[in-house]
Amino acid sequence: MTDTSQQGPAQPHEEAALALAARGLNKSFSGVHVLHDVDFSLRPGTIHTVVGENGAGKSTLIKSLTGVYQTETGCIELAGSEVRFNHPSQAQDAGISTVYQEVNLVPLLSVARNIFLGREPRGRLGLIDVRALNRKAAEVVQDLGIDVDVTAELGALGLGVQQMIALARAVTTEARVVIMDEPTSSLERREVEVLFSVARRLRDQGVGIVFISHRLDELWELCDEVTILRDGRVVHTGPMHELDRRSLISAMLGRDITEHGVTSFTDTDVSETTAEVVLEAKDLSAPGRLQSVDVSVRAGEIVGLAGLLGSGRSETVKAIYGGLDTSSGQITVKGGPVRRGSVPAALRAGIALLSEDRKAEGIVPELSVRDNIILGILPRVSNAGVLSNRRIDELVDRWIHRLGIKVSSSRQLISELSGGNQQKVLIARWLCTEPSVFLLDEPTRGIDVGAKQEVQALIDELAEKGMAVVLISSETEELVAGSDSILVLRDGEVSEILTDDQVDNSRLLSALVDGGQR
Amino acid sequence: MKASPTTASVPVKRSMSVRAWIANYGVYVALALLVVINAIITPHFLTVANLRLQLIQTAPVLIVALGMAMVIGTKGIDLSVGSVMALSAAIMPLYIGYGTVPAILVGIAAGGLSGLMIGALVSYFGIQPIVATLAVLIGGRGLANVIGGEIKNLSDPGLAVLGSGSLLGIPYSVLSAVILVLVAAFLMRRTTFGVMVEAIGGNKKAAELAGIRIKSVLVSVYVLSGLLAAFAGVLVAARSSASDPRTLGLLMELSAIAAVVIGGTSLAGGKVRILGTVGGALLMQLIVSTLVSHNIPDSVSQMVQAIVIVVAVALQVGRRKA
Amino acid sequence: MSTTSTTEAGLADAGRRTRVEKLARLTQRNGALVILLCLIVVSAFAFPTFASAGNLSQIALQAAFLAPLALGLTFVIFTGGIDLSVGSVFALGGVLAAWASQYGFLAALLVPLIVCTFIGLVQGAIVAFTSIPSFIVTLAGLLFARGLLLALTEEGSETYKVPADSAFLELSRGSFLGLGFPVWIVIVLFAIGVLVLHRTSYGSTLLAIGGQPDAARLMGLPVLRSTLIVFAVSGTMAGLAGALTASYTASGVTTLGVGLELTAIAAVVLGGTLLTGGAGTVVGSLVGVVLLQVVANLINRMGLTNSNWQAVVNGAVLLVVAVAQVLLSRVQAQERQRRRGGEADAPKPT
Secondary structure: OOOHHHOOOOOOOOOOOOOEEEEEEEEEEOOEEEEEEEEEEEOOOOEEEEEOOOOOOHHHHHHHHOOOOOOOEEEEEEOOEEEOOOOHHHHHHHOEEEEOOOOOOOOOOEHHHHHOOOOOOEOHHHOEOHHHHHHHHHHHHHHOOOOOOOOOEHHHOOHHHHHHHHHHHHHHOOOOEEEEEOOOOOOOHHHHHHHHHHHHHHHHOOOEEEEEOOOHHHHHHHOOEEEEEEOOEEEEEEEHHHOOHHHHHHHHHOOOHHHHOOOOOOOOOOOHHHOOEEEEEEEEEEOOOEEEEEEEEEOOOEEEEEOOOOOOHHHHHHHHHOOOOOOEEEEEEOOEEEOOOOHHHHHHHOEEEEOOOHHHHOOOOOOEHHHHHHOOOHHHHEEOOEEOHHHHHHHHHHHHHHHOOOOOOOOOEHHHOOHHHHHHHHHHHHHHOOOOEEEEEOOOOOOOHHHHHHHHHHHHHHHHOOOEEEEEOOOHHHHHHHOOEEEEEEOOEEEEEEEHHHOOHHHHHHHHHOOOOO | OOOOOOOOOOOOOOOOOHHHHHHHHHHHHHHHHHHHHHHHHOOOOOOHHHHHHHHHHHHHHHHHHHHHHHHHHOOOOOOOHHHHHHHHHHHHHHHHHHOHHHHHHHHHHHHHHHHHHHHHHHHHOOOOHHHHHHHHHHHHHHHHHHHHOOOEEOOOHHHHHHHHOEEOOEEHHHHHHHHHHHHHHHHHHHEHHHHHHHHHHHOHHHHHHOOOOHHHHHHHHHHHHHHHHHHHHHHHHHHHOEEOOOOOOOOHHHHHHHHHHHOOOOOOOOOOOHHHHHHHHHHHHHHHHHHHHOOOOHHHHHHHHHHHHHHHHHHHHHHHHO | OOOOOHHHHOOOOOOOOOHHHHHHHHHHHHHHHHHHHHHHHHHHHHOOOOOOHHHHHHHHHHHHHHHHHHHHHHHHHHOOOOOOOHHHHHHHHHHHHHHHHHHOHHHHHHHHHHHHHHHHHHHHHHHHHOOOOHHHHHHHHHHHHHHHHHHHOOOOOOOOEOOOOOHHHHHHHOEEOOEEHHHHHHHHHHHHHHHHHHHOHHHHHHHHHHHOHHHHHHOOOOHHHHHHHHHHHHHHHHHHHHHHHHHHHOEOOOOOOOOHHHHHHHHHHHOOOOOOOOOOOHHHHHHHHHHHHHHHHHHHHOOOOOHHHHHHHHHHHHHHHHHHHHHHHHHHHHHHHHHHOOOOOOOOOO
16 A cells, blocks of 8 residues: 655755764674675655665664664764764664664553653652643644543553554654664554654654664555665665565565575475375464465475565464464374374474574573483483483484584583584484474574585485475575475465476565565 | 574684683582681581581581472572471471371471472462462461471480481481482483473473473472472471471571572573582581681671672673673 | 544554453452452451451551561562562661660661661662672572671670660650551651652653663663662661661560561562562552551451461462462453454564
8 A cells, every 4th residue: 555645755855964874884793794884874854764684684783873783893973973872872862762663661651651751851859740741742742643642551552552652752852863673563554554654744854764664565655765785785775666576575585696606405306296295284373473374295395485574484384383372273294183282292293393583492502412402302212201311322423413513522502502503403303303294494594604505405305205394484595496385475374376397586586576465 | 694693603612711610610619618728727627526517407408409409490489498397397296196207208298289289370370489489488387387386396216316316327317418419410410300490491482392391390390399398397307306387497498599599500590500509508508607616606607698699699690691 | 735643543542451351450450459448348347346446557557567668679579679688677777776776866767777778779789780680689688687687786685675765666656646657657658659659750760670671771761770779768668667666666676577578578469569570559569568467467356366377378368369460460461362363473683
């Protein structure tokens, strides 16, 4: 629903000082280079979006601009003068306000209290002058076009309004730069519209806004300018309306083949149609997240799940594994039904899931590599509860060898390993459970090139030996190379299915780009 | 190459920083130092009689601390242990007529029941461990006093043996402590239970996704803590041949938590150090007895204990952040 | 160009909660008060002398000694922390007051307040500037304060007596309009507490620290300063309660206050303040204290003069209330989920 009449001035202002400018930003973490010579310019009175997939460096860029991180090189200018922020509060005091995805306000307090949290107008005895507080809050809120009772408790209001109040709070600091980091993720359509109208008002008042959202439709609706990041580099910057959906996504997701080489997936030409169906998931639904998703995988087949951020890929595999509350669905493995919503049941049935976020859901940091590997098969390596060291050592050594996990010993703490090796440990954990279905959510994310290729080759090998694999990857090239067929998800529903020779890069990109409006 | 700052990390050399070393082994060093110092400045320190005494006095705290360590390993806490001690000591005299062993068993069972209730509240109702065990702390001691009333003399010969007797020169209380330490160490190091406890404390979500039954492990850990606390109560009562529910086990939870924390087990859950807990209990005991044998008043002793606790945790917390 | 106002989009309604949700929330917040009122009404019928002015003011007086403790503790709990030292600091305050009473009324009041505030300040500093959990710091504080207490009283043997003619005694013995001075002090303190929570930046800062600890600093709130103050004040309140008790008993009893922090915590939990921080009520803690006192009074009347029955009942009440709060929270969460049709999936931050 792009209403171009709502967009701001098509022409940027004449050379007024940039609201915020950054030049030559470089940032690394533990030797991993995350931002490469990034330039960024925010004009006052514009809404500028920064786009990029996971790992492209969006978050790092924003954090570098707001004082959470300090970059190794480069300079940042605010309204023409150079600044250096060592702490987010400094950025705030200087006039950069950030609205986060999570509403970081106090639900118990009133709207007015929240808006002026920490900066309330004082009256006699230094106590908060409630009348002045409410009056000023009402002014702010009215100014932004939000119609809400400022004395109402924040927690009683809808999430959309709460997000708006967070925005209002950012505004009362008289910020000239407002950064909105995924503010619409939990909002319904109506609420999004209101948020937009507030943002436009701010823009019209001359505030420079940085807007980040993974919902691409919103970008054309709201933003004036766009900067696209890929692998830590700026690949494009310019007016929003000059870009169409296809070119935006290509720029976001495309890869320079000459630079990175092909994946380690081999071109299999297996005629899968004769193999038995191992996993059959029908009508998986979870209110607000999944809508009647069907997934079917044969032995030896790799089914890819494609989609942009928020399309429901992780939710789908979690639902199959029993880690997500579902309202409906039937799951069968090799013909036998699997109880929904129970991880032990899924494990018993032979399903394994490699989670997307290994830090939050995968590794147990204080435990050794050894303990992490056997975590899923404790009953199998013990007699009456007593661990059988012999069996464990044999199993663990075998997998360490097989997967090429670089450890000084199996007793080394997993937290000391590199990302790639940690991922291999987790893969070993799941392979120990001897699954017939392996669900892999971004298995090669955040690991070095060498490990990446090893993992890809491993997945290939597993499929060759008859395992049914579901693969999620944000790297389209990897997904295309690895999958025998691809399910394209959009807003929790299957929007398209690509099979056989439909599985190629340009076809996938089209599917991601088109496929119906919301 | 796509890299995500939150997950990529370079392989770290195995050499530990000084701070980490202190956190892991500091308690033993401190212990050794204290022994040496005492050997020099305290008369009769290295006598069998004295060492025996030190061990006897450490035993109850240590036993309770074992259970506390396991609970803390799951990121929980058990404030009820002192009251459970009093409860078991109060129940025992009622059944002493059936014989020594039955009475002891009933006392211990009371602790197990308390732990069962707490475990159920924590895992099935999602009540915070501090609140659930706080309720038992308050109510349990009251109950113990209601049952016990006043000081009861326990003149049971069987109990007397348990309290003051020895086997091959080793007091039974110390012997039971040693056995329980070995059992606890075995549980934590060599059984699936130990792995599960540490996994739940280390990363509950990951443990859940690995198919571990969180609820039953949590219940077990509180039951164990209750059983151990009850047994410690029995020992204390047996040694003094009396059961005073008003004071038995008072503030025991603090001593136990101190021993666990000083021994290197973090309140944030994860790694459980049984040996460290032993060290922590011995260290606290030695500190107190050193001060006592040099006629340093109780007041100073308590203040010293407080400082030791803070310093010990400060060292560990630093390590965690690094 | 038309601007979209929220009334058009229908977002201005403040009461989107379902009825079940509202009821659950109301009960959770005010449950203790409801129970208290019911209890009072029932007791008035069951025990004819219960509702007499004399008895009620006696209950109020008894509650007034624990109440300041609960007040200071409540604010600490708002920030998600805990103060286990209040019982020992309370005893310390009492001893200091009794000892200082020989130097006059002002000394008897100020010495405990100053010393106990200082102890709270030190604990607050450790909590604010290191990552040591407040549980540990105040646990150590508990031991330290009691040690200090012993040091000041010749290892517990010396019980300082307040001189019989001292004006200090009047502090707890006098009354105004039928209620003892301590009761009035508590009323004033809680009134101030309510003001602080609702009418100061400090109050909202505390809630923010408890609710969004990582974000609080990013929001520019003075986290360090607030932490220091909240623990210092907790010490002050404990000291005050101790001084009042010393005034009442005319002596500084050294064995008092053992475990008192736990009763205070129980009162706060009963009152509806969440131990996890970020939400709570000042008045609720007062209700919790009074509730515990009423229960004690009733147990006495039922012939069970053994104070241990009190403890048993307190423990049971705490459990019941804790379970009820959890269930009520769950009901609210379920209703919220149903209302919103599940949360829209949020992408992982890049």
